[in-house]
Amino acid sequence: MKRYIFRNLIIGSAVLLSFSSCTDILEEKPHDFYEPGYFKTEQGVIQGLTSHYAHLRYIYGQAYFYNATQTGTDEATYAQSADGNFKDHDLSGVGVINPNSSRSDVLWNNSYNDINTASGIIENGAEVGVSSSLIAESKFFRAFDYFLLVQTFGGVPLDLGAGELKFNSKPSRSSKRNTVPEVYTKAVFPDLKAAVSELPTAPRLTGTATKTLARLILAKAYLTYAWWLENPNNIATYPEAPRTDPDGHNAQWYFQEAYNLAVEGINNPGAYGLLDSFYDVNAGASDRNKEVMLYADHTESSEYYNGGSLTYGSGGAPDNFAGWMVTWNYTALRSKNGAAAVSSVQREANQFLGRPWTRMVPPIEVFTKTFADKTNDSRYDGTFAAVYRGNWNLQGTGLTTVATLTNANGLTIKPGDAVLTFLNDEPATPITYPSGQGDSGVGAGVLPGRADYVISPNGISRIVYPGFWKLGPYRTDNAGGLGQPNAASTRPFPVAKFSELYLVAAEAAVKGATGSLSARTLVNVIRARAGKWRWDNNGNVAKIADNSAAMTAATPAIIDINYILAERSREFFGEGYRWYDLVRTQKWNEIAGKYSIGGSNYGQHTPEVVTRIIDAHHYLRPIPQGQLDGMEMSASEKAAYQNPGY
Numbered sequence: 001m002k003r004y005i006f007r008n009l010i011i012g013s014a015v016l017l018s019f020s021s022c023t024d025i026l027e028e029k030p031h032d033f034y035e036p037g038y039f040k041t042e043q044g045v046i047q048g049l050t051s052h053y054a055h056l057r058y059i060y061g062q063a064y065f066y067n068a069t070q071t072g073t074d075e076a077t078y079a080q081s082a083d084g085n086f087k088d089h090d091l092s093g094v095g096v097i098n099p100n101s102s103r104s105d106v107l108w109n110n111s112y113n114d115i116n117t118a119s120g121i122i123e124n125g126a127e128v129g130v131s132s133s134l135i136a137e138s139k140f141f142r143a144f145d146y147f148l149l150v151q152t153f154g155g156v157p158l159d160l161g162a163g164e165l166k167f168n169s170k171p172s173r174s175s176k177r178n179t180v181p182e183v184y185t186k187a188v189f190p191d192l193k194a195a196v197s198e199l200p201t202a203p204r205l206t207g208t209a210t211k212t213l214a215r216l217i218l219a220k221a222y223l224t225y226a227w228w229l230e231n232p233n234n235i236a237t238y239p240e241a242p243r244t245d246p247d248g249h250n251a252q253w254y255f256q257e258a259y260n261l262a263v264e265g266i267n268n269p270g271a272y273g274l275l276d277s278f279y280d281v282n283a284g285a286s287d288r289n290k291e292v293m294l295y296a297d298h299t300e301s302s303e304y305y306n307g308g309s310l311t312y313g314s315g316g317a318p319d320n321f322a323g324w325m326v327t328w329n330y331t332a333l334r335s336k337n338g339a340a341a342v343s344s345v346q347r348e349a350n351q352f353l354g355r356p357w358t359r360m361v362p363p364i365e366v367f368t369k370t371f372a373d374k375t376n377d378s379r380y381d382g383t384f385a386a387v388y389r390g391n392w393n394l395q396g397t398g399l400t401t402v403a404t405l406t407n408a409n410g411l412t413i414k415p416g417d418a419v420l421t422f423l424n425d426e427p428a429t430p431i432t433y434p435s436g437q438g439d440s441g442v443g444a445g446v447l448p449g450r451a452d453y454v455i456s457p458n459g460i461s462r463i464v465y466p467g468f469w470k471l472g473p474y475r476t477d478n479a480g481g482l483g484q485p486n487a488a489s490t491r492p493f494p495v496a497k498f499s500e501l502y503l504v505a506a507e508a509a510v511k512g513a514t515g516s517l518s519a520r521t522l523v524n525v526i527r528a529r530a531g532k533w534r535w536d537n538n539g540n541v542a543k544i545a546d547n548s549a550a551m552t553a554a555t556p557a558i559i560d561i562n563y564i565l566a567e568r569s570r571e572f573f574g575e576g577y578r579w580y581d582l583v584r585t586q587k588w589n590e591i592a593g594k595y596s597i598g599g600s601n602y603g604q605h606t607p608e609v610v611t612r613i614i615d616a617h618h619y620l621r622p623i624p625q626g627q628l629d630g631m632e633m634s635a636s637e638k639a640a641y642q643n644p645g646y
Helices: 003-011 036-040 042-058 063-070 084-090 105-124 132-153 180-198 211-230 251-267 278-282 364-370 500-510 519-530 548-553 561-572 578-584 588-592 625-629 635-641
Strands: 015-018 027-030 292-296 334-337 340-343 387-389 418-422 453-455 493-497 532-536 541-546 594-597 608-611
Touching: 036 042, 036 105, 042 105, 042 132, 042 292, 042 493, 063 084, 063 105, 063 578, 105 132, 105 625, 132 180, 132 211, 132 578, 180 211, 211 251, 211 292, 211 493, 211 500, 211 578, 251 500, 278 532, 364 561, 364 594, 500 519, 500 561, 519 532, 519 548, 519 561, 561 578, 578 588
Parallel strands: 418 453
Antiparallel strands: 015 027, 292 493, 334 340, 387 418, 532 541, 594 608
């Protein structure tokens, strides 16, 4: 491809994964240099094979790529402290996406490293005695990377300098883009079909690829390609290509294949399955559960295996720091110790808290529409931090022994009590808000008789908003204190979940695929689980309730694509799916073209309606400027290489 892509592949990250002879997890060992002949040894193939899993850390949990997958959708807009990386992606008139500012460059720069590694393994693995099931992991990852790339940029190069899908061992300063149909039919589909056939049913080690995982990604690829062939809103592709399939199939054939594969995955789950409660899917204590089929792994057990510091965050990959972006500065909350205003919610390594960056915020419609049912449906409670509780006693200063503080309405609170609550709905009694920071320090209001400050859904702003419990940090080494809240998260970042098989099959069924399970039946499996409570997360109390009957009864008799997208948002909110979902279905403008949010200053609780300008060319991200600068091509050739509109 270009020089720095090759260099990063050959040198790679400072830590690559290797097999452990005595454990069931992927063990990391430092390996500073890959020279081409290394893949002609068994050790080289094994090192390269396991580096596939390490490369996920450079994409998933990388906050700026996370921004590119979320900001500008109905799930996120820019928050008070956002810089151009976030404002540009919002497309609301405060910035412009261009080849320099698009953070999809993270994907481009890291995927090709992995693709070339995969090609080296696929070409050399059998010759040095590596089994077909292990080589199938490289086929899976090559297809996985290409699937991400083709969704993001349109047609991308299959030839890195040595021929299409060949291992490239020499720097190349020229490049030619393939078309979208070529990428799917030459790379994505063949590799994933081979992976389905050759991968094991059970993971060989914790977190490695399996048949069921490959079925999910192939089903999603078929589904996405079917939409591309159908092209309901006449969105242009690039490089220009007719919307015809080289293999002679139409969109409906691919919708049906997506359905068939997803249902096959449901019926043959292997080691995977749905957990009993949505809360457990995202609780830190349940990480690496049977529902998560692929993740970018991290751990608090050691910096060596974590891939980053356990005490501070670097603000860059391979740290998992995506959760910082959606965390507002809750440490500005104030209660009173006598006449003195003190910080009653300290920064803590806790799923409800963590390190505040205030870069991204969910629009108000997330709380009033997407998660309108907060009573029956447990997914709002299992996604957001809506209650901020006092922890001043953990800070190791003069407040450690202070038993109570004075909070809203002059009432007292003790450690663990709510300092601020984001209400589920608009209250019957209007909230009295201050004009600025007020006594709460963050412009929150009061309601009669309540000791906690309150903000209603319509009072959410770019500076104060519910946090993101789902991606919050989880540590077992806080030792009764605040722990290490400035470190990046030591939790794995989820990449693929078993639950998605149901929604992929349901989407295909809405598009005309037929089979034994209807779209409503498939969706209701997910909704029934969402109705089962075992813990009231924001209430911090046990809650045994089964609202599954109410949840399934509320499902429309006839399900459309908008309903599928709403269910996908409720189930996978903030996990990096949303931009791809809206682009795939060509619903981006319709669903995310307008949103409401309060201002960027404390006390600004009046919603502003914001209109985005989402043009057709935005459905593809720009080729990174660094890629263009590194190629030895004429200005006109580089212009032709870039996606139109950029």
